[in-house]
Amino acid sequence: MYWVFKSEPSVFSIDDLLNSSNQxxxxxxxxxxxxxxxxxDNIKLDDLVLFYHSNAKxxxxxxGLCKVVKEGYPDPSQFNPQSKYYDPTSKIDNPTWYCVxxxxxxxxxxVLTLDEIKNxxxxxxxKIAQKGNRLSITPVTKEEFExxxxxIR
DNA sequence: GCCAACGTTGGC
DNA sequence: GCCAACGTTGGC
Numbered sequence: 001m002y003w004v005f006k007s008e009p010s011v012f013s014i015d016d017l018l019n020s021s022n023q024x025x026x027x028x029x030x031x032x033x034x035x036x037x038x039x040x041d042n043i044k045l046d047d048l049v050l051f052y053h054s055n056a057k058x059x060x061x062x063x064g065l066c067k068v069v070k071e072g073y074p075d076p077s078q079f080n081p082q083s084k085y086y087d088p089t090s091k092i093d094n095p096t097w098y099c100v101x102x103x104x105x106x107x108x109x110x111v112l113t114l115d116e117i118k119n120x121x122x123x124x125x126x127k128i129a130q131k132g133n134r135l136s137i138t139p140v141t142k143e144e145f146e147x148x149x150x151x152i153r
Numbered sequence: 154g155c156c157a158a159c160g161t162t163g164g165c
Numbered sequence: 166g167c168c169a170a171c172g173t174t175g176g177c
Contacts, residue, residue: 006174006175008174008175032160033160033161034160054174054175054176055174055175055176057176057177060175060176114176131157131158131176132157132158132159132174132175132176133158133159133174133175134158134159134160134173134174134175135159136174
């Protein structure tokens with residue numbers, strides 16, 4: 001399957017992923033139940049992930065491609081009192097929050113901007129193009145994914 | 154920096 | 166179980 005993962009580049013950008021050890025990171029800190037369910041139940045090994053920069057002024061949009069290298073497992077940050085994602089209500093034997101590991105594949109030569117997504121007939125139905133959408137992890141159809149690859153190449 | 158839209162919390 | 170209040174997200 002295909003997915004969009006959103007991140008504010010000032011918090012974690014595609015370049016941060018590129019510079020991570022082994023170009024891999026765990027996608028932690030998701031604290032929304034719908035996104036949690038995707039992480040726990042639906043996101044599978046080798047699924048492809050479009051990396052989206054939110055809140056990035058003229059650079060807001062899809063910036064690159066990654067793949068899932070480890071399926072859903074309990075997000076360690078929920079048990080870490082030092083973490084800003086710490087959740088004291090979550091129990092080790094019954095974790096509330098999940099994460100996956102993703103690995104960098106490529107950075108697109110240019111940003112596929114939100115404007116371009118909204119103005120494309122195939123892509124304008126994507127969740128990230130909808131007003132008020134706040135879900136940080138959303139599924140992408142094969143058709144949408146292939147359209148994006150066609151535009152970017 | 155503003156503010157609309159949304160998800161979550163908590164009083165009742 | 167309802168819903169007002171609140172905090173957060175994210176485009177602009």
